[in-house]
Amino acid sequence: MCDTNGTAVGTLLLENERMRVTEWRFSKRGDNTGWHVHEYDYLVIPMFDGVLGIDLPDGSRIEAKLTNGVPYDRKAGVEHDVVSANDFECAFIEVELLEQPLAR
Template identity: 80%
Template sequence: MCEANGTATGKILLENSRMRVTEWRFAKRGDNTGWHKHAFDYLVIPMFDGVLEIDQPDGTRVEAKLQNGVPYDRKAGVEHDVINGNDFECAFIEVELLEDAPSV
């Protein structure tokens, strides 16, 4: 993810020329990533059952219900602020695809 200035903490677990894997941790309700725009396609793997609140550029907020271990993916260009909507600490793994896979 590009630089964001929220209260959630990101820890890079793996990075190479093809991917970056980051653990994002939200200690309490209301912790957030800060506004950011994804420069790469990415995959998110929740490590909890619960909700994240997503602020969008048009001023709306949507609730995303997540299930532990059930991934979802998004294309580059997504802009948002991700907020912990739970009364407990939560985390997810984000895998950014920094380049296309080589052709076979």
């Protein structure tokens, strides 16, 4: 996902020619991934009920309310920093899709 110096811990769980799976763990409020841009489309599977802040380059923040086990997907190319807004440890699984979609 990113090559940054955030305080959240990213642990690579699986990587092959089709996908890269990373667990991102935030131990406390304010932990962050660091600024990054995804090279690939990806999906996120939260492992908690709570809120993450998504900081954008223009200085704005989107508040993302997440539900344990309910995935969402995003397209490649958006610069952002993900920040925990929770008073507890939380984590999500990120799956980056390394293959181009099949033409139909």
